[in-house]
Structure formats: C-alpha cells, structure tokens
Amino acid sequence: MSDRVLILPLWIRLWHWSNAVLMIVLTITGISLHFADPESTWLVPFEISARVHIVAGLALAILYGFFVIANAWSGNWWQYVPKPQGWRDRVGKQMRFYFRGIFHGEPHPYPPTPQANFNSLQQLVYWIVMYLFMPILVVTGLIFTWPDLAPRRVFGMDGLVSVAVIHYLAGLVIVLFMLSHIYLATTGERVGSLVRMMITGWHEHEKR
Amino acid sequence: MRLAGSVAGVAAISVTGVTASAQAPDSTTRGAMPADPATVAMVRQWNGECVACHTEQALLFPPKAGMDLDRLADALMDPFAFNQSQHGGMACKTFHGKGFQDYPHDKQAGDAILGCSECHAKEAFRIQSQLDRSVHARNLSDRFSCTSCHDPHVDRVARDLADARQVVAQDNGKCLECHNSDERFAELGVSLPEARTRPDIDTIHEWLPNTQRHWQAVRCIECHTPASTHSTIAVNHQILDAEQAERNCTVCHSRDSSLNLRLYRWQTEREASELGFLNSAILGDSYVIGATRNVYLDQLAYWLVGLLLAALALHGGLRIIGALVRKRKGS
Numbered sequence: 286m287s288d289r290v291l292i293l294p295l296w297i298r299l300w301h302w303s304n305a306v307l308m309i310v311l312t313i314t315g316i317s318l319h320f321a322d323p324e325s326t327w328l329v330p331f332e333i334s335a336r337v338h339i340v341a342g343l344a345l346a347i348l349y350g351f352f353v354i355a356n357a358w359s360g361n362w363w364q365y366v367p368k369p370q371g372w373r374d375r376v377g378k379q380m381r382f383y384f385r386g387i388f389h390g391e392p393h394p395y396p397p398t399p400q401a402n403f404n405s406l407q408q409l410v411y412w413i414v415m416y417l418f419m420p421i422l423v424v425t426g427l428i429f430t431w432p433d434l435a436p437r438r439v440f441g442m443d444g445l446v447s448v449a450v451i452h453y454l455a456g457l458v459i460v461l462f463m464l465s466h467i468y469l470a471t472t473g474e475r476v477g478s479l480v481r482m483m484i485t486g487w488h489e490h491e492k493r
Numbered sequence: 494m495r496l497a498g499s500v501a502g503v504a505a506i507s508v509t510g511v512t513a514s515a516q517a518p519d520s521t522t523r524g525a526m527p528a529d530p531a532t533v534a535m536v537r538q539w540n541g542e543c544v545a546c547h548t549e550q551a552l553l554f555p556p557k558a559g560m561d562l563d564r565l566a567d568a569l570m571d572p573f574a575f576n577q578s579q580h581g582g583m584a585c586k587t588f589h590g591k592g593f594q595d596y597p598h599d600k601q602a603g604d605a606i607l608g609c610s611e612c613h614a615k616e617a618f619r620i621q622s623q624l625d626r627s628v629h630a631r632n633l634s635d636r637f638s639c640t641s642c643h644d645p646h647v648d649r650v651a652r653d654l655a656d657a658r659q660v661v662a663q664d665n666g667k668c669l670e671c672h673n674s675d676e677r678f679a680e681l682g683v684s685l686p687e688a689r690t691r692p693d694i695d696t697i698h699e700w701l702p703n704t705q706r707h708w709q710a711v712r713c714i715e716c717h718t719p720a721s722t723h724s725t726i727a728v729n730h731q732i733l734d735a736e737q738a739e740r741n742c743t744v745c746h747s748r749d750s751s752l753n754l755r756l757y758r759w760q761t762e763r764e765a766s767e768l769g770f771l772n773s774a775i776l777g778d779s780y781v782i783g784a785t786r787n788v789y790l791d792q793l794a795y796w797l798v799g800l801l802l803a804a805l806a807l808h809g810g811l812r813i814i815g816a817l818v819r820k821r822k823g824s
C-alpha cells in the first residue's frame with residue numbers, strides 16, 4: 286500500500302533532466318580540455334571538446350536563467366531558502382539518518398511533501414550550489430567564451446587566468462555535488478524511488 | 494633560391510670596421526648597440542649623414558639640389574626603428590659598401606651590397622634546406638628571399654623583446670604584409686602558372702575558436718612551421734601550407750605545450766613553474782587551456798573526488814550489508 290502525492294511539476298522535472306545532461310556533457314568535455322593530452326586515448330579530442338563545451342555551456346547559461354525566473358515566478362524559490370528556526374536540529378537529525386539510521390532501515394526523518402520538497406540539509410546545500418556556485422560557474426564560463434570581457438591583468442597575470450581558476454574551482458564544487466547528488470538519489474525508500482519521483486513527479490509514501 | 498646576396502639592407506661589417514668573415518662573429522649578438530658611448534656617438538654621426546637624405550622628411554624637403562626623388566622614395570628608412578632594431582649598432586655606410594660613402598653615389602654601388610649570409614653564414618647554411626622545402630620556395634622560387642619577411646632596418650630578435658605579444662605582433666606582421674594584402678599577394682604570385690586569389694585570412698581560419706584571440710597571442714608560424722631541428726635556430730624556416738600546417742590543438746594546449754619551445758623559448762627557463770602553474774611563462778600574456786593549469790589545484794581535485802568516491806562506496810557498502818542483515822533477521 287502506498288500514498289501518492291504530486292511533488293514535482295513538469296517544468297522542474299524537464300529543467301532537472303536537461304540540466305543533468307548538460308552538466309554531464311560539460312564535465313566530460315571540461316575534463317578533456319583541462320587535462321588535454323595528445324597521447325590520451327580516453328579524453329574527448331580537444332577540437333570537439335572546445336566546440337561542445339561552448340555550445341553546452343551557453344545552453345546551460347540559458348537554462349539557468351530559465352530556472353531562476355521560473356523559480357521566482359512560481360514561488361518554488363522558497364523551497365530552496367534554509368529556514369532559520371531550528372535548522373541545526375533538523376540538519377543534525379538528517380545527518381544522523383545518513384550516518385546511522387539509514388544502515389538500520391529507519392524511515393526518512395523528513396520525507397518530501399508538496400509544502401517542503403527538501404529536507405534542511407538539501408535546502409542548505411542546494412541553495413549554496415544553485416545560488417552561489419552556479420552563478421559563479423556560469424558568469425566565468427561566459428567570460429571564457431568571450432575572453433575580451435575578462436580584466437586585462439590580475440596579480441600581474443593575464444586577467445583570464447583568475448577567471449579560469451575560479452571557473453575550475455566552481456566546476457569542481459559542482460562535480461562533487463553532482464557525484465553526491467547521484468548517490469543520494471539512491472537513498473529513497475527504495476533504491477529507485479527518488480529517481481522515479483524525479484521522472485514522474487509523484488512521491489510514494491510506503492506504509493509500514 | 495639562394496640566401497647569399499639576397500638582402501638589400503644592412504650587413505657585413507661591424508662598427509669597428511673589421512670584416513665579418515675575418516672576425517667569425519656570433520651573429521646573434523653582432524649588430525646590437527655597442528656598450529661604449531663614444532662608439533655609439535661615432536656610429537650615430539656616420540649614420541646621420543645617410544639619414545639626412547633617406548627619410549620621408551628629406552623627400553618633402555630635399556637637403557640637396559638635383560636629387561632623384563623617385564629613386565629616393567624607394568630607399569627610405571625610419572631612423573628611430575633602425576636604432577631600436579637588431580642591426581641598430583651597425584654603421585650603414587660601411588655595410589652598404591664604399592660606393593655609398595659619397596654623394597652622388599657610385600652608379601655601381603648597389604652591386605657591392607652584401608647579403609645576409611655574409612654575417613649569418615652558419616644560420617644561412619642550416620636554413621637553406623628548410624627554406625627550399627617551404628611553400629614559399631616551391632611557389633615563388635627566386636622571387637622570395639630573406640628580405641621578403643625580414644626587414645634588416647626594423648626587426649628585433651625575439652630574445653630582446655621582453656613581451657611575447659610584441660614578438661607576435663612583429664612576426665605576424667611579416668606574414669600579413671602579403672597575406673592580408675591583395676596587391677602584394679598578386680605582385681608576388683605573378684609568376685605562378687595559375688593565378689591565385691588571396692584567400693581571406695579570417696575565413697580560412699574560422700575553424701579556430703576565438704580566432705582573433707589566437708592572432709593576438711600566438712604567431713602564424715606556431716602552426717605553419719615544423720619544430721626547429723637546430724638548437725641555435727629558434728624558428729624552422731620551412732613554412733607549411735594550409736594542408737601541411739598543424740591542426741592538432743593539443744600541440745599547444747597540453748602539459749608539454751610546444752609554445753615552450755617556440756614563442757616562449759626565451760622565457761621558459763627562468764619561469765619554470767611559478768605558483769604551481771604549468772608553463773607559467775605564458776601566464777603573463779595568456780591562459781592557454783590545457784597548458785597553464787595549476788598542479789596544486791589539480792591535486793586538490795584528485796583528492797577531493799577520490800575521497801568522496803571512496804566515502805560514497807563505503808556508505809553504499811554499509812547500506813547493502815545493513816539490508817542483508819535485516820533481511821536475514823526478518824527471515
């Protein structure tokens with residue numbers, strides 16, 4: 286027996302999966318560009334990576350703009366904002382679940398509801414990733430695409446060096462997030478529950 | 494095509510009046526401004542006599558009566574640029590030959606002008622075989638010589654130009670003088686069996702991302718020459734055509750960037766790995782994706798991604814074990 290509740294509207298699901306595909310493409314081509322090596326057999330060829338990374342990056346920038354506007358328009362942005370009152374307790378409870386309760390098959394302390402899609406830990410991490418690191422990544426990526434926008438010189442080096450370093454570090458944070466995110470997607474009531482919810486929009490509460 | 498005797502500029506004898514062949518000079522330092530101020534003053538005074546006529550100023554206000562201004566117009570130079578150039582320490586009167594010492598000049602004076610190889614014999618010997626294989630030699634034969642690219646009154650050697658961007662501007666200027674001018678392209682190409690229209694430089698390089706950025710940051714010859722085969726010759730003179738030119742981005746965009754052996758040849762030794770950046774000599778001018786990455790930040794990424802994957806694998810393993818234990822207990 287299970288209760289079904291619609292958590293995720295279509296536009297969020299479409300945005301999420303488009304974002305996911307672009308992120309994976311950008312990670313693979315970004316790694317291929319950064320660690321470019323003429324002898325490598327596993328990296329995507331530089332010329333292809335350069336073109337694909339620019340096209341996918343521009344698509345991601347547009348998609349991010351859509352995300353910010355649609356989130357504001359629909360009121361969904363509120364889901365991302367960490368709620369101050371008692372957040373430490375809620376984050377602590379969530380952490381205890383990931384570090385102990387999950388191994389004993391305990392239920393999720395904060396299962397998603399239409400009013401609160403995210404638990405407090407998700408809110409905190411998603412908020413930092415989507416509203417801090419993503420804008421940094423997108424803006425530095427756009428400067429990389431049009432390098433004349435970069436400052437002429439920073440710390441005695443070409444201005445693009447600092448842009449490149451910030452882009453790299455922001456990209457690294459996003460990759461770390463993405464790996465954790467993919468793993469944590471398997472921590473639903475069943476291994477595939479959360480992925481299924483991200484596809485159908487329905488969350489199924491198992492009756493125990 | 495022979496290099497000897499091809500130059501119509503400065504060559505041959507140092508300011509001390511000793512012939513080049515007698516002194517067996519080091520042609521990479523020869524011709525530079527002497528350190529002794531008295532010698533500099535003497536050279537300037539000698540050259541001043543030539544400069545009095547061979548500048549645009551003289552063309553407007555001829556210093557002597559009855560000058561052939563049409564011929565003079567073909568023999569002008571910029572004294573400021575010359576003094577800055579690699580040959581700026583040389584006395585022109587001596588190198589252009591005795592026939593130019595008095596005015597009017599000897600009618601046969603031009604025959605005595607010495608070629609580049611009088612001083613640059615060793616280089617000329619090595620360059621000759623490279624040049625013979627170049628697209629210019631194949632297409633233009635004797636219409637192409639050292640001075641088609643090198644201006645002995647203006648050029649500075651890369652080692653003396655502190656900024657790689659200046660090297661790029663100087664060297665690309667040589668190529669663009671013909672390859673960005675329909676008139677000059679047609680003038681040189683007149684001997685070709687089939688007339689060729691000059692292709693637009695930007696159009697044929699459209700495949701190169703950020704084309705203009707590349708023009709500012711690297712020289713045409715980074716891709717249009719093979720690597721140099723002689724340690725004393727910075728640039729291989731076998732200019733490659735579009736089909737033969739390098740198209741593999743990672744030749745420059747990688748850890749072992751060829752830019753170190755080419756454009757940044759003079760800087761890489763003193764700036765090997767500043768602040769953990771690979772090929773850090775380039776950083777003052779450009780960020781070259783793949784070549785100027787920072788090894789410390791890369792190690793940080795390896796560790797963070799590695800530790801995270803290990804932690805996730807451990808977590809996943811414990812979940813599986815927990816589920817198996819619960820299943821066994823349940824059954």
